[in-house]
Amino acid sequence: MCCLDSGVHYKILSAVVDAVSIPVTLKIRTGWDKENKNAVKIAQIAEQSGIQALTIHGRTRSCAYSGEAEYETIRSVKQQVNIPIIANGDINSAEKALYVIQYSGVDAIMIGRAAVQAPWIFADINYFLATGNHLPEPSLQRKSETVLGLLKDLYSFYGETHGTRMARKHLxxxxxxxxxxxxxxxxxxxxxxxxxxxxxxxDFFNACN
Ligand SMILES: Cc1cc2nc3c(=O)[nH]c(=O)nc-3n(C[C@H](O)[C@H](O)[C@H](O)COP(=O)(O)O)c2cc1C
Structure with missing residues (x-):
């Protein structure tokens, strides 16, 4: 979309918003590359198009997953639009979550990879934001229940064949x-x-216990 004018972005987003009866949210990166960061512009177009909330991954498209996510652009977007902004990228601890929220002033955060490894991170972050303390590391029993519950959900959502494959990265x-x-x-x-x-x-978890 780097070569399209803003009118085209507006048309695409409004068409989606108008086509459905549910709220439409959008997720973007900070820009095409470090020299072409357009998050503020896209966020403003999104807001005008009726997008209800915007998530920003603090990397550019050309960065892929390299380097570190930055939150300055996200902060800048938050200051210039009125729809809820959700910060994303490299939030992997409660301390980092607090830092990102305070630094960028966003309305919410989104967590990807850290949650694949530790789905209990959400509970820890909520607890830390409320109390300044961490929850204890979950017991093996709790981890086991979480993993086994996730496997069942994957099989039922994706079907057994695809679900079994999807489960591998979580395992x-x-x-x-x-x-x-x-x-x-x-x-x-x-x-x-x-x-x-x-x-x-x-059986693996039973043997660990
Ligand atoms: C397993 C997995 C699946 C993902 N699927 C999507 C997706 O479908 N659409 C998307 O925009 N981003 C997707 N992402 C990217 C994340 O939403 C997120 O923007 C990125 O991983 C950076 O956040 P993180 O550092 O918290 O992982 C995915 C990431 C992971 C780890």
Whole structure:
């Protein structure tokens, strides 16, 4: 979309907003590349088009996942539009969440990769923002319930075949840090059957306890 004029952005976004009866939100990066950051402009067009909230990943498209996310552009957007702004990128702890919220003044934060590894990060962040303290590290029992619950949800949402594949990356990040996790992951990574994947994961956690 870098070569399109603002009118085209407006037309696309308004067409989507007008086509549906539910609120439309948008997620963008800070710009095309570091020399062409257009987040403020896009945010203003989004607001005029009826977009209800905007998430910004603090990297440019050409940065992909390299370097560190920056929140200056996000802060600038927040100061110049009135729709709710959600900051995203490299928020991986409660302290970082607090820093990003305070620095950029955003209405909310969005967490990607850190939540894949530790879905309990949301509870810790909420607790930290409310009290200034951390929740204790979840017990193995709680981790096990979370992982097994996630597997069931993946199978039911994506179907067993695709769900089993999708589960692998979650198992990698959630199980690998545990004792014996790396070896277990090498075995489970080859499994293509949902029932077998679930049972092996159940047994792994039972053996850890
Ligand atoms: C497993 C996974 C799936 C993602 N899927 C999408 C997606 O469908 N659409 C999107 O805009 N970004 C997607 N992202 C990118 C994230 O929403 C986010 O912008 C990016 O990972 C930076 O945030 P983080 O540092 O908290 O991970 C995905 C990221 C991960 C880790």
């Amino acid at each position: 990698l990040s959630m199980v690998k840090p545990l004792p014996g996790g790396e070896q277990f992951w090498k075995k489970i990574n080859k499994i293509t059957n949902a029932q077998q994947q679930y049972t092996m994961t159940y």
